[in-house]
Amino acid sequence: MAKSSFEYVKKFELDDTLLPNTWIVVRLDGKCFHKFADDHNFKKPNDLRALKLMNYAAFSVMRDFSDLLMGFGQSDEYSFVFKKDCNLYKRRAAKLLTTITSKFSTSYTYYWNKFLGDQQLLYPPSFDGRIVLYPNEDTLIDYMKWRQADVHINNLYNTTFWTLVQEGKLSPTQASFNCYVITLNKGHSFNFYILFQAEKRLCGTVSADKNEILFKEFNINYNNELEIFKRGTLLFRKNINIDESNKCSTVIVDVHDDMLKDSFWKDHKDLFTIKS
Amino acid sequence: MAKSSFEYVKKFELDDTLLPNTWIVVRLDGKCFHKFADDHNFKKPNDLRALKLMNYAAFSVMRDFSDLLMGFGQSDEYSFVFKKDCNLYKRRAAKLLTTITSKFSTSYTYYWNKFLGDQQLLYPPSFDGRIVLYPNEDTLIDYMKWRQADVHINNLYNTTFWTLVQEGKLSPTQASFNCYVITLNKGHSFNFYILFQAEKRLCGTVSADKNEILFKEFNINYNNELEIFKRGTLLFRKNINIDESNKCSTVIVDVHDDMLKDSFWKDHKDLFTIKS
Amino acid sequence: MAKSSFEYVKKFELDDTLLPNTWIVVRLDGKCFHKFADDHNFKKPNDLRALKLMNYAAFSVMRDFSDLLMGFGQSDEYSFVFKKDCNLYKRRAAKLLTTITSKFSTSYTYYWNKFLGDQQLLYPPSFDGRIVLYPNEDTLIDYMKWRQADVHINNLYNTTFWTLVQEGKLSPTQASFNCYVITLNKGHSFNFYILFQAEKRLCGTVSADKNEILFKEFNINYNNELEIFKRGTLLFRKNINIDESNKCSTVIVDVHDDMLKDSFWKDHKDLFTIKS
Amino acid sequence: MAKSSFEYVKKFELDDTLLPNTWIVVRLDGKCFHKFADDHNFKKPNDLRALKLMNYAAFSVMRDFSDLLMGFGQSDEYSFVFKKDCNLYKRRAAKLLTTITSKFSTSYTYYWNKFLGDQQLLYPPSFDGRIVLYPNEDTLIDYMKWRQADVHINNLYNTTFWTLVQEGKLSPTQASFNCYVITLNKGHSFNFYILFQAEKRLCGTVSADKNEILFKEFNINYNNELEIFKRGTLLFRKNINIDESNKCSTVIVDVHDDMLKDSFWKDHKDLFTIKS
Structure with missing residues (x-):
């Protein structure tokens, strides 16, 4: 079989390994969601059902990727933060970016009926994604504040x-x-x-x-x-005692707290280090 | 509002523009599709319904992105080829890669029932994607041959x-x-x-x-x-006369021809240049 | 020795392999050469001695790197073109870029006296460099025309x-x-x-x-x-008969021809393929 | 003039901006310096004159680039560290890499006679360079330790x-x-x-x-x-009082201290922050 004579084309795939020891952020945005929202009769300015669907799709991503520390969502966008020593797919950018994008996209489609009830999904939606590195906690926190400040501005x-x-x-x-x-x-x-x-x-x-x-x-x-309208939704993992036996379990929780306050980050130092 | 003080974090998003005047190939692969195929009772070695769903999802991508010249699919993978002077999203890699990945993924989920009938979709599937450049027709054709040679080897x-x-x-x-x-x-x-x-x-x-x-x-x-089992499916655009009035229309067709023969590429020279 | 515990920092060096099968162009530019020319009493608008030094430094680079097909220089800049199947340093961008930059820079310094005679070199000059890929002959030729058109505009x-x-x-x-x-x-x-x-x-x-x-x-x-003022200098390899015995030898020649004419490129088709 | 019709080739120059807020390290290595050392009768295992020339070339680079915090050299290699908020050349990788490489290379050539005396420089030497990012002080310190551990291993x-x-x-x-x-x-x-x-x-x-x-x-x-043989040379800036008037001046000093000890980094915290 002439396999070997064509296989050289694999060499055109270039390495896209991300810088080690940095926080990897993947941010997804709904594509043409102004039209999508109109087409599907989303309530204005906020449709609680649609936000809950976004959160559930994000939860489904967080559950699958144990290296994800946090998710933060608002409107038709969601950011996911990988722990800084993440070595999933050897930190190859395209692999990380597309598996997150794909899983979120199909979850949004798959769980539509669970949240939108009678409103039929008229066509497959789509999301674009980008991947950004933050080298230290300060810049990462500012990223999270940036997205939450954006919720406030837009929602008011x-x-x-x-x-x-x-x-x-x-x-x-x-x-x-x-x-x-x-x-x-x-x-x-x-x-x-x-x-x-x-x-x-x-x-x-x-x-x-x-x-x-x-x-x-x-x-x-x-x-x-x-709060979900004013502040968006933060998903993260939390270790909880599940019964009197002192056994510990990790769950994914959602909060709508004020991340612009520095006290939030002092109270949640373990967000950056929690074992997944 | 403290917007401006956080917005500097946007600077960490680096430019990922692709080299101009080269063929952009996006290839998607089903993630854990061995298990997915078992979970959904796909017939072995080939499930015609599942292949048709792949093709339909690819068709739905081709329809949305007029800069796509071709799609080629087999098993749980699909390659999409952008025309070499494509300037969509200013050739930003992540944007091109994720919108294709997302649209394909949601289409696969959305159209599941159309092809798989009684077999319920048990959970959202996912696909990973990569993006590769080919600088000339020869290397691009060898890429297509490489994928089709792979179909033959695997299917036999x-x-x-x-x-x-x-x-x-x-x-x-x-x-x-x-x-x-x-x-x-x-x-x-x-x-x-x-x-x-x-x-x-x-x-x-x-x-x-x-x-x-x-x-x-x-x-x-x-x-x-x-043929669909032995050779996979090639999707491309074709200009056809729709009636006696000599009016021309562009449609997307699927063929299962032998692309390993050089005569195929001689007969289909317009694949690289057809106006979309 | 504690070697191993620090060696992990090598992982931060990321792969910068260049797309195969494309023409690699390295262009160097004198840094602050307006001042450098004044400081060293270069004749205006052109100093023939300085141009000859540039050409000699370029020749010294061409001699060392047999994968270089052409060099083109004007004023304080020089472009070098690697053959498209060049695999030197496995096509790692930084390695190619810096060895060319360094060799050119030291040659310019080392051979200064050979061309500038009585004019003493007052301090070490420096050059910056960039690396650009061209996917086909047409864009590469347009690159060469672009640089030569620039000579004409500036020199007139x-x-x-x-x-x-x-x-x-x-x-x-x-x-x-x-x-x-x-x-x-x-x-x-x-x-x-x-x-x-x-x-x-x-x-x-x-x-x-x-x-x-x-x-x-x-x-x-x-x-x-x-001509050297109006058109700059093109360096390339040429196979010549060195004596009556029909033995062939490769030499590097310099010409000042009009590369804006398409006939030039028809007459010099072997520029892209000559064995080095 | 046909300028505009060719200028499109500039679009093939892709952006190579480096991630903000990270330490940029440029490391240079002598090319074929085993042969170069033999050709120029360097004393083995160490030639003090050659090391002093390396240090002087590095000093000449440090003096020119005020964004450089440190230089560390041994044998035929030198590392330069830019401050993490460096915005020189808008953090474009090739620009930073080549100007450092070029200036170091020409300084080595230019100042040869100052240090090597009677030994004539027989041909222009050359250096290759690479550029690496370190996201935090810990990894940067480990980089410095890695290079110094290397001196010890090699020198013994x-x-x-x-x-x-x-x-x-x-x-x-x-x-x-x-x-x-x-x-x-x-x-x-x-x-x-x-x-x-x-x-x-x-x-x-x-x-x-x-x-x-x-x-x-x-x-x-x-x-x-x-010490210079066993530990290499660290260059950095130091603020000193130049006279009784309490005026302060910044000078570049060289030390041969043990950087493998954590106490060194505690004592020199200002290495990462000194104003240049």
């Missing part, structure tokens, strides 16, 4: 925006011209003029302004919003 | 092996000791002694030997096996 | 600029204010106002304009300038 | 080996057959049989054995060898 904006739109506070006269109504999908119709006014209203505002709009105009206290 | 071996095992030609006396029978899964049980004998029987044989075993002992002419 | 500009400055055609009245004279180095002094006027004069001109200035105002026919 | 071996050879303790009868004498270079001739016997004698010995051979047979106390 989205909550205020959709409240302005959905509560219809904008008077008829304000909407008297340029009023196009389109049907986004089954049963949802939005007034483009209102969308435009909401965007304009929020332009240049800071956090305090948005909190005030919510409170003064809609009697909504942003602090009372669900 | 597997066909002979499983015929030896399933047709039970090995006499009871041969199996008189060390005879452990285990249930692999619902309804399937194999005699480990027979598996071992089949492996031993094929050790050191060449193609001609295996053809002869099949023909003389089991009256099976290997040439009559399905 | 510099020749006109320095003629304007050195021939002092700018009248005293034009130079009547803001006339600072500084001594650049031993014996060279320039009038900054004249430098400024020359630059202003050339702003927005095209090739034809510059040719005309040279010819009409200074009676200089640019075509008569030395 | 070489000292014993050349003492055995040069002191001619091997009796004439031992050398009675196979006695080839060759002239390595001007004035140096070695008996190959003696070289062979010396190698055989040291095979399998540990440090203690070599110390004993030196002491018992040749009355040499290895501890009394020069």
